[in-house]
Amino acid sequence: MNELIVFSELHKYLNSLGPMKCTMAAKSLSLGYKPISFSGAFKKFATLYGDKKYHCLILHVEPGNPESTRGKFVQKEVQQILNFEIKEMRNFLLKKHEVYVPFEIIDSKEKMELLKAFIKNKYEIFFRLKLK
Known part of the structure; x- marks a missing residue:
């Protein structure tokens, strides 16, 4: 799949999860x-980072x-599901509380569906934790 198509598909999907405030960075394509509740x-x-480095x-x-290490565990989970290793693909500093999924690994509709299911699961967990 073309990375622009992946970006577009993920943009539509993230907005379909529920009421969402979407902001664009001033100096980069992100x-x-x-x-919103x-x-x-x-x-x-x-x-969604469209910059070449990301x-x-x-x-x-x-x-x-930023002190949380939960992102590292979730990173391992998504890497197993989508079969990739982020450290082999990107050389920027990985934050411990974030999860990174390069666009180029989404090379089929099956992988896109796996990623969407993963995102939905994490969204539901995120939303439940924030409502407590």
């Missing part, structure tokens, strides 16, 4: 997604808590 917007759930989906497992 879109941030914050779920009756009490206002939550912290950022996901980011070209990936970032899921913010514990936004606002």
